[in-house]
Amino acid sequence: EAGVVQSPRYKIIEKKQPVAFWCNPISGHNTLYWYRQNLGQGPELLIRYENEEAVDDSQLPKDRFSAERLKGVDSTLKIQPAELGDSAVYLCASSLRFTSSYEQYFGPGTRLTVT
Amino acid sequence: TQLLEQSPQFLSIQEGENLTVYCNSSSVFSSLQWYRQEPGEGPVLLVTVVTGGEVKKLKRLTFQFGDARKDSSLHITAAQPGDTGLYLCAGEVRGQNFVFGPGTRLSVLP
Numbered sequence: 001e002a003g004v005v006q007s008p009r010y011k012i013i014e015k016k017q018p019v020a021f022w023c024n025p026i027s028g029h030n031t032l033y034w035y036r037q038n039l040g041q042g043p044e045l046l047i048r049y050e051n052e053e054a055v056d057d058s059q060l061p062k063d064r065f066s067a068e069r070l071k072g073v074d075s076t077l078k079i080q081p082a083e084l085g086d087s088a089v090y091l092c093a094s095s096l097r098f099t100s101s102y103e104q105y106f107g108p109g110t111r112l113t114v115t
Numbered sequence: 116t117q118l119l120e121q122s123p124q125f126l127s128i129q130e131g132e133n134l135t136v137y138c139n140s141s142s143v144f145s146s147l148q149w150y151r152q153e154p155g156e157g158p159v160l161l162v163t164v165v166t167g168g169e170v171k172k173l174k175r176l177t178f179q180f181g182d183a184r185k186d187s188s189l190h191i192t193a194a195q196p197g198d199t200g201l202y203l204c205a206g207e208v209r210g211q212n213f214v215f216g217p218g219t220r221l222s223v224l225p
Contacts, residue, residue, distance in 0.1 A: 004157070042119075042203050042215030043158065056212060091157050104148075104213070106157025 002026070004107035006092050012113045018080035021110045025073070025094030032069060033104065034077050035091040043091055049075065082114045118142055119206055119216035127222040131193050136219040138187045138204035145207045147187050149178055152201040152218070194223045 005024040013019050025032050030051050035043035046065065048056040051072035060067065064083070069075040079086055089111050093104040120139045128134055138147070146165045150158035162171050164180035164187065171178045175198075177190040191198055201220050205213035 041217050042205070044215070045212060048212060093157070103160055103163065106159070108156050 004092055004094055004105055006090075006107035006110055008110055009108060010111050010113075012115065013082055015084055015114050016081040018078065019082050019112060020076055020078045021090050021092075021112075023075045023077070023092030023107060025075070025092070026105055029094035029096055029105070030072065031095045032075050033093040033095075034067060034075070035093065037089045037091055037109070039088070046077070079112075082112075084114050087112055087114045118208075118214045119204060121202075121204060121216040121219050123219060124217070125220050125222075127224065128194055130195060130223055130225050132223075133190070133192050134194055134221070135188055135190045136202055136221070138189075138216055140185050140206060142206065142208070143184050145184075147180055147184070147207065148205045148213060149187070149189055150203040150205065152203060153199075158201075158203055191221075194221075196223045196225050199223050 004026055007022050011019055032049040034046040036046055037043045045059055047054055047060045047067050049069045052069050065079055067077045089109040091106055091109045093106045095104045118140055122137050126134060146163055148163045149161045151161055152158040162173055162178045164171060164178055167180060167182045167184045169180045175192045179188050181187060187204055199222050201218045203215050203218045205215045207213055
């Protein structure tokens, strides 16, 4: 079974430029998460989707970040415009909604460098 | 404010040694998870603990959830170089959202 797929794996952009990350969750997983992981830190939740609905986006900086999950499968996270402080690894994870363990499966992440 | 603290931040040991890493909080969690993350990869779930005082074993790894469900420990027996990685704990809040600690970076030298 394929795991969570993310692309690109690496991205280098100049500040003020836009950037987008793509995530394809495990087939059948209706819950999708986007996390940001700064160097030396644990992942921080940005947004959680249940199917196509964003049920928790309280930590998403909405002035420059946006996300969508059309048709409740793939998801895209966008930053526009990017700032130097946005340099981090952006992780996507998915899980089955109705499991007691809430086991999250993570993708390999996209490492963003803003110069 | 860091909801979860992990200690030590870094740990370097020789192959065959035992070690314990800790995850602490002032908050009560419905459940707590431990992950291992290797460079360039996403975290991989090792275990979920739900009941206060619960102990789970995964080969050479022993996980314990505190009685008050505020803290947890991970003990590794006879560490191997393959155990090297970043160990993250994550506490469940608000139903299906998890807050991660900063991690313990473990290096096991052959």
